[in-house]
Amino acid sequence: PNADEWQYYISGRARMTVFGSHGRVRTDEFNAGDVGYVPQGYGHYIENIGNEDVELLIALNNGSYESISLADWIGANPHLLLATNFEVPENTFKDFQTRNRFLVG
Incomplete structure (x- = not known):
């Protein structure tokens, strides 16, 4: 909850839902090569929607990880x-x- 999050999708197909206060929600689908973003303070979850494992690289803009x-x-x-x-x-x-x-x- 203390950083923005970027995700680089390496393989697979995924659906990510990002949610915030006051009913704010957005769902997008990602494939290999796509980049996802979650603003600081927003909740999110990622679903595998394909037939292979989803691999992704996650980067945060704060060196102290919190969840x-x-x-x-x-x-x-x-x-x-x-x-x-x-x-x-x-x-x-x-x-x-x-x-x-x-x-x-």
Whole structure:
């Protein structure tokens, strides 16, 4: 959440949705050679819409990486709170990851 993000799509086909406050949302599709952009402070997710793996290179304009992920949010909340709000059994969340995995290659 502390940087703009650029993505260079190396292979595959992807769909990225970028969302902000007040209902702002945009969805675009990307192929190898395309460049995607996410402004600082906007949420986003990327879907593979092709038959091969999507490979992309991500660049940020801040040397200190920060993220707010769904995994972090779920891991930070008590299972009873999640179960009550999502109307599912509490043990639904027992095997959820509570740490984010970030790969650098």
